[in-house]
Amino acid sequence: MRRFGRTLVTAALAVAVVGGTAGWASGGSQSAVTGPPPGTAAWRADTAYGRALPDPATATPYEVARFFAGLDGAARSALVRDHPLVVGNLDGVPLPLRYEANRLAVAATGQARYASLAAADRRILAFDPRGRGQVAEVFGDLEHAAHVSVIVPGSDSDAASHDARRAPSTGPTGMARALSAATGGTTADASTADSSVAVIAWTGYTTPVGVGLDAADGRLAAAGASRLARLTAGLDAVGAPDPVLFCHSYGSVVCGLAARHTDASDIVAFGSPGMRADTAGALRTGARVWAARGPSDWIADVPNVRFAGIGHGADPSSAAFGARRVPAADVRGHTGYFAPGTQSLAAFAAIARGEAR
Incomplete structure (x- = not known):
């Protein structure tokens, strides 16, 4: 009975804490597009x-x-x-x-x-104005790239905020630009990025808003996983290389559910509340699985449990999960993984170029 009580408390904490990039703001229930x-x-x-x-x-x-x-x-x-x-x-x-x-x-x-x-220099791969809007943008030359990476963001990402001002190297476009620059591209003009690596900022699913039940359960992630799997099939259909999925916060829940349905070469979870799997092997994917968590990332306070559909399970950055570790000792907060000069960005760039082992 005492153990059951602790489980209920842990589940309640998961509801109160799990979220994406929005910190501690509450969020209402979202309808998946x-x-x-x-x-x-x-x-x-x-x-x-x-x-x-x-x-x-x-x-x-x-x-x-x-x-x-x-x-x-x-x-x-x-x-x-x-x-x-x-x-x-x-x-x-x-x-x-x-x-x-x-x-x-x-x-x-x-x-x-x-x-x-709609600017002439933008490469918008998808745009859906329904709901809060969904958008995907390409940085680099996807038609001729030798390597492709997809940024899968967490909460509070949508078409309306795609071009919103954010801290540098955060949000889907900030992460994509930072990765493009780190792999040889440029932050000033996406159209001139190194053609060997293309990066897609993919806000292709309905994300949670703030912290609430949407962020703590898997409903939106399951809908997003189907869309992510179709994206990767679409890349394959037009001759693009197998992608690397970079999955931030709630986006890593999406990637965890999509893993076995994609042809990704690598899946990188960072700032993750869990991937709805107990181990990397349980993702049932042929991709290499990587994980990172910075020392000051508040996601560490999220209980790694699953109870009655709430919570997302094991910590992907734990040794028991079995993912390859990405160094992140100098990452600040929940959104600093793509900051220039960080160990994590250097490692991400090596993974994106197919050089990491």
Whole structure:
């Protein structure tokens, strides 16, 4: 009975503490954005030279890629013009078409908070304005990259905050820019980044807001895991290398649930409340699993338990979990893992370039 009581207390603590990048602010329940993109009904009603278009709800990224490979330039351009939200979010579509479609989709919203995403030098891989909005941006040359990394962020990440001012090297875009720079790219102009490494800032799922039940349970992570798995399949369908997943805070819960469904070469969890697995082996992935936790990261105060669906389980940075350790002794706080000059950023860059062993 006493042990059961301690478990209840621990579960309550998990509800009160687990979160992403927002510190101690409370958050309301979020509805996960799932299913095919806006505009799907009109897309299904259209054709290309009499051929039915691939159904966004059922077609695999490989089927989408084959379909677009069979179209001429005029048909492709027409689909981009007529269905930008579908083309821009459809995994398997050639990358230049997605970038152009998303420029059109962002501009069509007419919302000032998204206006910067439509700039000619931005490579927006996905844009979905539903809910708080989802967005994915490429730093580097994804079409010709020898290595690809995907930043999977935690709480309080969405399309509206994608370009918001943050502390340097934090948030999905800050982390992506820092990693791009550390691997030979540039923070000043993403379009001139070293073509050997491309980095995707992927806010492609509905994240929790602040600290609350959403951050302590796996509902949003499960929805995000399905979307992350489809992203990696889409990268494979267009010939991109197997990606490295860099998973921050609640994003590591997403990566843990997606692990066995992706072809990732490496999965890196940092500032993690748990990955919903007791060990790295339990993730059932062929990827190498890495973990980092800084000495002043408040995530260390999160109880590593799972009870009645609450909490995310074992600490990935613990020896018992079995992940490869990433040095993080000089990391400050919960969001300092990509700060220039840190041991963690140097190690992340080596993993991203395929040089770490």
